[in-house]
Amino acid sequence: MNNGNAPLLEMRNIKKDFFGNQVLTDINLTVHEGEVVGLVGENGAGKSTLMRILFGADMIRETGGYGGEVLLNGQKVQFNSPFDAIEAGIGMVHQEFSLIPGFSTTENILLNREPVKKNLVSEVFGDRMNTLNRTMMDERAANAIEMMGVKVDRKMIISDMPVGHKQFTEIARELSKEQLKLLILDEPTAVLTEKEADALLESIRGMAKRGIAIIFITHRLQEIMAVCDKVVVMRDGYVVSEEASSNTSTAIITRQMVGRDVDQPASAASSDAEEKKDAPVILSVKRLWVDMPGETVRDVSLDVREGEILGIGGLAGQGKLGIPNGIMGLYPAGGTVVFEGKEIPLNSPRSCLDASFAFVSEDRRGVGLLLDESLEWNIAFPAMQIQNRFLKNYLGGLVKWRDEKAIKEVTDKYISELAIRCTSSKQKAKELSGGNQQKVCLAKAFALNPRMLFVSEPTRGIDVGAKALVLEALRRFNRENGVTVVIVSSELEELRSSCDRIAIVSGGRVAGVLPASSSVEELGELMLSQVI
Amino acid sequence: MNETKNKEKSWLRNLVESFGLPRLIITAFLLILLILAPFVGADLPTQISNIIARFSWNGILVLAMVPMVHSGCGLNFGLPLGIISGLLGATLSIEFGFTGAMSFVMAIVIATPFALIFGTGYGWLLNKIKGGEMMIATYVGFSSVSLMCMMWLILPYKSPNMVWGLAGKGLRTTISLEGYYSQVLANILRIKIGNLVIPTGTLLFFALLAAAIWAFLHTKTGTAMTAVGSNPVFARAAGINVDRIRLLSVVMSTWLAAIGILVYEQGFGFVQLYMAPFYMALPAVSAILIGGASVNKATIMNVIIGTILFQGIVTMTPTVMNNMIHMDMSEVIRIIASNGMILYALTRKTEGSK
Numbered sequence: 001m002n003n004g005n006a007p008l009l010e011m012r013n014i015k016k017d018f019f020g021n022q023v024l025t026d027i028n029l030t031v032h033e034g035e036v037v038g039l040v041g042e043n044g045a046g047k048s049t050l051m052r053i054l055f056g057a058d059m060i061r062e063t064g065g066y067g068g069e070v071l072l073n074g075q076k077v078q079f080n081s082p083f084d085a086i087e088a089g090i091g092m093v094h095q096e097f098s099l100i101p102g103f104s105t106t107e108n109i110l111l112n113r114e115p116v117k118k119n120l121v122s123e124v125f126g127d128r129m130n131t132l133n134r135t136m137m138d139e140r141a142a143n144a145i146e147m148m149g150v151k152v153d154r155k156m157i158i159s160d161m162p163v164g165h166k167q168f169t170e171i172a173r174e175l176s177k178e179q180l181k182l183l184i185l186d187e188p189t190a191v192l193t194e195k196e197a198d199a200l201l202e203s204i205r206g207m208a209k210r211g212i213a214i215i216f217i218t219h220r221l222q223e224i225m226a227v228c229d230k231v232v233v234m235r236d237g238y239v240v241s242e243e244a245s246s247n248t249s250t251a252i253i254t255r256q257m258v259g260r261d262v263d264q265p266a267s268a269a270s271s272d273a274e275e276k277k278d279a280p281v282i283l284s285v286k287r288l289w290v291d292m293p294g295e296t297v298r299d300v301s302l303d304v305r306e307g308e309i310l311g312i313g314g315l316a317g318q319g320k321l322g323i324p325n326g327i328m329g330l331y332p333a334g335g336t337v338v339f340e341g342k343e344i345p346l347n348s349p350r351s352c353l354d355a356s357f358a359f360v361s362e363d364r365r366g367v368g369l370l371l372d373e374s375l376e377w378n379i380a381f382p383a384m385q386i387q388n389r390f391l392k393n394y395l396g397g398l399v400k401w402r403d404e405k406a407i408k409e410v411t412d413k414y415i416s417e418l419a420i421r422c423t424s425s426k427q428k429a430k431e432l433s434g435g436n437q438q439k440v441c442l443a444k445a446f447a448l449n450p451r452m453l454f455v456s457e458p459t460r461g462i463d464v465g466a467k468a469l470v471l472e473a474l475r476r477f478n479r480e481n482g483v484t485v486v487i488v489s490s491e492l493e494e495l496r497s498s499c500d501r502i503a504i505v506s507g508g509r510v511a512g513v514l515p516a517s518s519s520v521e522e523l524g525e526l527m528l529s530q531v532i
Numbered sequence: 533m534n535e536t537k538n539k540e541k542s543w544l545r546n547l548v549e550s551f552g553l554p555r556l557i558i559t560a561f562l563l564i565l566l567i568l569a570p571f572v573g574a575d576l577p578t579q580i581s582n583i584i585a586r587f588s589w590n591g592i593l594v595l596a597m598v599p600m601v602h603s604g605c606g607l608n609f610g611l612p613l614g615i616i617s618g619l620l621g622a623t624l625s626i627e628f629g630f631t632g633a634m635s636f637v638m639a640i641v642i643a644t645p646f647a648l649i650f651g652t653g654y655g656w657l658l659n660k661i662k663g664g665e666m667m668i669a670t671y672v673g674f675s676s677v678s679l680m681c682m683m684w685l686i687l688p689y690k691s692p693n694m695v696w697g698l699a700g701k702g703l704r705t706t707i708s709l710e711g712y713y714s715q716v717l718a719n720i721l722r723i724k725i726g727n728l729v730i731p732t733g734t735l736l737f738f739a740l741l742a743a744a745i746w747a748f749l750h751t752k753t754g755t756a757m758t759a760v761g762s763n764p765v766f767a768r769a770a771g772i773n774v775d776r777i778r779l780l781s782v783v784m785s786t787w788l789a790a791i792g793i794l795v796y797e798q799g800f801g802f803v804q805l806y807m808a809p810f811y812m813a814l815p816a817v818s819a820i821l822i823g824g825a826s827v828n829k830a831t832i833m834n835v836i837i838g839t840i841l842f843q844g845i846v847t848m849t850p851t852v853m854n855n856m857i858h859m860d861m862s863e864v865i866r867i868i869a870s871n872g873m874i875l876y877a878l879t880r881k882t883e884g885s886k
Contacts, residue, residue, distance in 0.1 A: 330769060350771035359769065367769050370762045372829070381759055382770040384752060391752055400752035 006074030008033045008213050009182055015067035016049055016060070016237075020041050023049050024237045027068070031182065034211045036204060038228035038245065040221065042257055042315075042332040042490070045234040047217050052182050055092050081276075089181035091174030093188055097166050101159035106141040108158055109173045115140070144176035147210065148203035164196030168203075175207070188512045189218055220531060221250040233257055250528075251521075256494050258524040282306040282484050283452060288335035289508075290319070290326030297322035298508030300335075304452075304486060309478050311495030311516065314505035315527055320488050321362055324454035325503070326358045328352050328366070340454065353386045358450035360441045362457035362488070364434070368441040371430035375422060378440050379414055379428050380407040383447045414443035418473055435466025442473055453477070455529045456488045471498050492523055496511040506530040552824055554876075557840050559699035565848040572855035577727035577741040579848060587733035588718070589799040592792035592840045593816045594823075595738070596785050598745055601830040602754075603781035604761035605658055607820070610669035613654055613724060614789025615644035615677045622803050623703065627691045627710055638711035639794050647787040650676075655782030660777045662764075666827075670813075677810045690722050705805040713794075714801040734799060741791070742832050749786075757781055761828045815870060818842055818877035842877075846870045 007030045014027040023045045029244040031037050031450035042049050052059060053066050056079025060066060069076050073086055079085040082092075099108050114137055116130035138154060145152050145168075152168050154444055159171070167188055174183055185204075188195040197220075204227050216228060224231055225245055233241045233256040241248075241256045283304040290297035297319040305311050322520050326333035329349040337344045345351050352359075361367035383389045384402070390410065392401045411425040420438040422432060431438060438458065445453055455474060459467040475498055478485045489495055495502050496516050503513040504523055514522060548556060570576050593611065600608045600767040608614075623645025630638045658665050685702040689695055694707050708714075720733025748754045760767045760777045766794055768774050793812070797803050818831055823838020850862040 242554050328769070330765075347770055350773070355770040361769065366763075367765045370759055370766050373759070373764050375756075377759070381755065382765075385756055386771050388752070402752070402755055 001050065006071070007031060008035075009074060010071040010074075011050075011054065011068065012071065013068035014050065014053060014070075016046075016053060018063055022237060024053075024066070027234075027237075027239055029232060029239070029242075031213045031215060033181070034208050035230065036208050036214045036216060036228045038224035038231045039215055039234065040219070040224060040231065040253060040257060040396055041234035042492070045257075046237040047234055048186065050234070051215070051217070053188060053333075054078060054079075054085070055090060055184065057084050058082075059156065063314055065464065066235040087179070089177075089179040090184070091177060091180050091182070093167070093170045093174060093186060095186050097170060099166060099169060102157060103156050104322050105145075105152055105161075105165075105169050106137055106154045106159055106170075108169055109141045109176050110137050111145055111173070140176055141172065144172040147207060148172060149206040150199050150203055151497045162196075164192045167192060167196070167200070167430040171200075171203070175212075180212060182215070183213045184217070185208065186217045187219065188216075189220060189223060194505040195325070197223065219528075221253055221528060224248060224253070234240055251525075254524040254528060255397075255521050258520045258527070277349065279305040279307055282340060284338045285323075285327065286336045286338075288323065288326060288333060288337070290322035290331050292319075292322040292331040295319050295322040295325070296508050297326055297333075297505075300505070300508070300510050302503060302510055302513075304484055307478070307482050308500040309475070309485045309487060309498060311499030312486060312505060313490070313492055313495050313502055313523065313527065314511075315531065316490060318506050318527075318531065319508040320490075320505040322508075324359055324456050324486065325361075325486055328357065328454065329340045330359075330361075353382070353448070354425045356448070356451040358382075358445035358448045358452070358453050360438075360445050360455045360458065362460060364437050364441055368444075369429045369437060372428060374426045374428060375415070375420070375432075375440055376404075376407045376411045376425050377409045379443045379447050382444060383410075383449075410447055411443075414417065414439075414446065418443055433466075435462035435470070438462055438466065438470055439473070442470065446477060449481075450483060453483050453485045454488070454513075455485065458487060458489065459494060467494075474498065492520065492527075496520070496523075541649075555683055555822065555824055555837070555841070558822060558845065562841060562844045562848065565845070565852050568852050569848065569855075572659075572852055574851050575727055579851060581727065581729040582847045582851075583840065583844045584730055584735075585718075585799060586847055587839050588731050588738060589796045590792075590816065590819065591738040591835065591839050592741055592788060592795050593812060594792075594819045594835050595700040595742055595745060595832075596788035597670075597816060597820045597825070598793050598830050598832070598835060599757065599784040599788070601828060602749065602761045602827060603757045603778045604764060604828050605778055605781060606666040606669070606818045606827050607780075608669060608785045608789070609666055609813050610654055610672040610676075610818065611789050611816055612673040612809035612851075613646055613650050614786035615793040615809040615812055616680050617650050617675055617786065618643045618790035618793035618797075619680075619803065619805060619809065620646050621790060623689065623694060623707070623805075626694055626707070627689055629691075631712055633713065633716045636716050636794065636798060640715065640791060642792065643790040644787065647790040648783060651783035651786030652779065653778035654786060657777055657803060658782055673810070673813055677807065681806050703805055705804065705808075706807050707805070709797060709801050709803060713798045715798060717795065717798050731799065734795060737795060741788070742835065745788075746832050753777070753780070755878070777874050814841065814874045815846075818874040821877035822873065842873055845873055 009031040011029040014417060016024040027050060041048050054070060058081065061080065071077070077088060079088070100111065115133040117133045119131050120195055122129035141154050145154065148168060148171060150168055152165050152172065158166060158169065174180060189200060192200060201223060204216065208214060209295045218224060227387045228245045231243055231245050231248055232239055233253055235257060281303045284301060287301040288297055290391060294317055300323055305418060312320050312323060322331065325331050329347050329352055333346045335346070337346060339355050344355050365371060370381070380390045384391060388400070390403045390406045392403045394401055414420065414421065420436050420439045422436065429437060432440065458470050458474065462470070471494065474485060474487065477483055481510055487495065487499060489521055499516045501513055502516050502523060504526035506527055509530060511526040511529045538561050566576065569579050596611060596614060597608050600606065622638040624642045625635045625639040628638065656670065658668065661668050689703055694703050696702050696704055717733040717737050718731030723730040723732055749758065756767065756772050757777050760772060760774050817840035819838040820834055821838065822841050824836035825834040846866060846869055850865040852861050853865050854860060
């Protein structure tokens with residue numbers, strides 16, 4: 001307001017690193033009043049981090065703040081907490097709902113900002129004893145809902161609502177803040193049905209008309225094209241393009257999102273992909289469904305050839321993680337899985353392990369590790385339990401005594417082989433860094449001497465150096481031991497550089513299987529082909 | 533000068549870290565009581581004998597906590613269920629006419645199938661309500677005690693040493709073990725120097741069971757049990773049948789409780805029925821917590837240290853206080869001290885990281 005023609009929001013040269021790992025580099029972003037800006041990028045491109053900086057999230061300050069400056073109406077601002085950001089007129093709707101299930105729509109919209117009336121008790125005991133002004137609350141909620149241009153029952157209890165209405169309630173809560181000037185929507189349509197999503201897009205247009213600027217984050221490019229004035233594409237912490245949406249197309253955006261150097265030399269591993277073409281099929285998955293929350297697999301049929309590294313890629317939430325988790329029996333699943341001509345029963349972790357499968361879970365801390373136990377235990381435990389190794393038998397096998405010496409030996413072997421940084425093999429797993437924990441998970445799987453290894457998000461949350469080491473270890477394990485490896489990862493580049501073939505999962509189905517040397521555009525197109 | 537001071541400091545800090553500040557304070561308190569005892573006129577050797585004797589009675593009941601803690605079922609507040617198995621063993625052994633050491637052996641033999649059956653049912657129940665084990669366990673304890681209150685009256689016991697004198701049926705609340713297995717373990721290799729008495733046999737019996745548990749935890753199944761307690765999802769992903777391991781741990785806990793109460797009785801000299809099992813769970817839980825165990829980690833050392841500290845405070849406080857104020861308030865002080873310890877121990881309850 002002080003500065004008539006300054007944009008509403010300007011972010012200049014924003015930089016952010018997490019402990020030396022650069023995630024945002026020189027980001028510039030301007031948003032004008034009433035403008036809808038689409039922000040797209042692969043998982044991990046830095047969209048969420050950028051929005052967290054803007055919203056003053058605690059996590060940014062705790063990890064050492066950020067570089068560059070944020071200007072609001074031409075004035076430099078620095079938010080120390082989300083409250084400051086809200087005060088300044090920024091609202092954010094997160095991917096996860098933050099609503100109180102037992103409260104009504106109105107109560108949720110105005111939570112902690114309710115208009116109040118004085119009463120006798122509050123005269124005596126102070127403002128905290130004021131009664132709620134229900135009529136006014138209702139009015140203000142109605143206003144906010146009307147601004148969206150959709151119909152939501154104000155009296156309905158949140159827990160009875162369809163997801164779409166919960167999403168609208170979240171947005172209405174932001175709209176009910178009078179000072180709101182900029183609204184950030186983080187993948188608001190991810191959980192909505194098509195019809196609900198359309199309604200939401202409609203309301204975005206309506207809000208923009210009223211002068212509210214919107215930053216809209218989504219993976220659905222057609223939505224971006226439909227509603228945004230401007231599209232900003234991010235990749236690996238850089239803004240790679242900023243275009244008016246009329247000057248671009250979904251195809252161009254797809255390429256910008258995934259492509260590094262589009263004509264990068266084909267992957268190192270694919271040089272011998274030719275000879276593996278004729279290798280027999282070792283694992284055949286038919287009509288697999290997996291009920292894994294957030295990663296539902298609907299109908300996947302897939303053949304894995306002996307000795308190859310197969311990559312499974314796709315956007316988050318499309319079901320790629322469900323495939324290994326379902327085959328390994330960690331989530332309810334159906335369909336048939338045939339390994340070397342024998343059918344493997346599903347929903348039974350033990351039978352998979354007996355068939356010499358091994359699995360490195362994407363959930364390191366939850367599934368992958370015994371955090372409170374030593375590295376020795378972590379690495380040797382599955383092999384001990386499933387294959388009776390690292391045990392000494394007494395009384396004719398009646399007593400199976402833990403063989404501490406053998407356990408230490410194998411642990412030390414993997415510590416040096418994988419360069420796990422630790423004080424000793426007795427150190428507790430929880431004391432290691434993420435990258436080293438991941439190496440322990442790999443060591444655990446290697447120690448099983450599997451014929452078939454599933455690795456899920458092997459590089460998630462670890463730094464660049466550790467990433468290279470982990471991928472190298474997988475490749476070496478594949479080459480030297482002839483183990484068939486399936487890598488599931490959200491990072492396309494990682495798959496292209498380490499796999500022989502890449503299967504892309506979209507909407508819980510296999511959208512296509514391509515050689516790793518295929519271009520990023522082809523893969524990217526498949527990724528977005530059946531998104532739901 | 534400064535350096536030596538630093539050295540001392542780090543030495544002290546190491547001690548505090550490895551032993552835990554609360555345990556250091558409790559140990560210091562117990563030592564003060566022991567030092568005070570002769571000055572207020574209590575006989576020190578007698579007091580020490582008391583502590584050792586009580587340790588020997590209670591040790592196995594505290595040990596019974598270990599398997600369930602390892603498998604992640606939490607602290608066994610359902611201890612009374614195992615104790616009831618033991619009581620059934622004890623009363624039936626007497627009913628069948630066994631005497632002397634034989635009655636002790638037969639009590640164990642008869643208690644075992646009861647412990648296995650009750651433990652299986654209890655374990656099955658705990659597998660249905662993962663996450664709320666300790667709350668459910670508490671009520672399993674409560675309800676089993678109440679049910680048995682009726683059963684002790686109804687069951688057709690006939691032995692004149694156990695039933696009510698006038699009615700000729702229904703068991704008495706307290707049954708003397710004189711002539712049966714009172715002190716059978718304690719008398720083995722008993723050491724007596726002046727007023728200092730050491731019940732070597734009972735201590736050896738405890739040591740035997742403690743060593744067995746220690747050994748079990750070093751086997752394949754024992755390792756699986758610890759892993760299940762540490763991270764059940766990890767264990768499942770490694771092909772472990774989590775429910776079966778948990779069931780096994782509950783059966784072990786229940787059986788140890790049955791043996792534990794028989795050993796307690798042989799030291800105490802009486803079988804206590806009706807509401808008595810009700811009061812056995814909390815002291816055992818407290819002892820292992822004071823010993824430094826957490827809800828999913830416990831060692832044999834925690835059992836030994838915890839039992840000595842808990843029983844030491846509970847026996848010493850009333851004696852010393854009584855002698856100081858020259859008034860017989862021992863029962864009141866004992867209740868205050870023991871419940872205070874329980875309260876304190878429960879606030880110390882810690883869980884491992886997930």
